[in-house]
Amino acid sequence: MQEIIIDFDESGEVRMEGKGFQGKSCDEAMGAFEKALGVVTDRKNKPEYFRAEVKSNAHQRA
Amino acid sequence: MSHYSEVAIEFTDEGCLVAALSRLGFEGKVEVHQNPQTLYGYQGDARSQKAHIIIRRHHVGRAANDLGFERQADGSYRAWVSEYDQKYNKYDDAWLGRLKQAYGIEKVRKEAKKKGYRVSEQKLDDGRIRLVCRR
Numbered sequence: 001m002q003e004i005i006i007d008f009d010e011s012g013e014v015r016m017e018g019k020g021f022q023g024k025s026c027d028e029a030m031g032a033f034e035k036a037l038g039v040v041t042d043r044k045n046k047p048e049y050f051r052a053e054v055k056s057n058a059h060q061r062a
Numbered sequence: 063m064s065h066y067s068e069v070a071i072e073f074t075d076e077g078c079l080v081a082a083l084s085r086l087g088f089e090g091k092v093e094v095h096q097n098p099q100t101l102y103g104y105q106g107d108a109r110s111q112k113a114h115i116i117i118r119r120h121h122v123g124r125a126a127n128d129l130g131f132e133r134q135a136d137g138s139y140r141a142w143v144s145e146y147d148q149k150y151n152k153y154d155d156a157w158l159g160r161l162k163q164a165y166g167i168e169k170v171r172k173e174a175k176k177k178g179y180r181v182s183e184q185k186l187d188d189g190r191i192r193l194v195c196r197r
Contacts, residue, residue: 005193005195006193010163011159011162012071012166016068016069036169039070043066045065
């Protein structure tokens, strides 16, 4: 299950979080919403993101 | 969780902007024009500003001026709200914030539908509105 949670406050600020995505698929899925809404002012990737990427790279090298 | 971001809303979608204005109480009172039209002041005087999306002054409030959104060359809309209406009719930054909130909800619902998400909407205690998109 892929889930994107988007909170809109009354001053018009938007905060978005993605759950259940593998690696870069999250950037693509959330990017579509970010682009539709306006301009990204801050972006962070959670540790799980980097772990998933490292793991797949190691696998490719093996 | 894997990704977190903050986004500043820009008005770029005519349909979503009209829907957001309807959400804030202007349903059926919004004019939409292909070419920008003159905005008028409270005495019926033509102003120098023009707009594509207009709420005429009699819908705005007492002694109000027309309120408009003009499409810029980059496709985004800029709001024309007179100083008087910002101060005395409450079309101030707080109102613009609520309009952005309503616009964002409309825009995300439209995008989610295109991308095959199911959307649920919750109102949180502090005035925030949460959309959860799943697929």
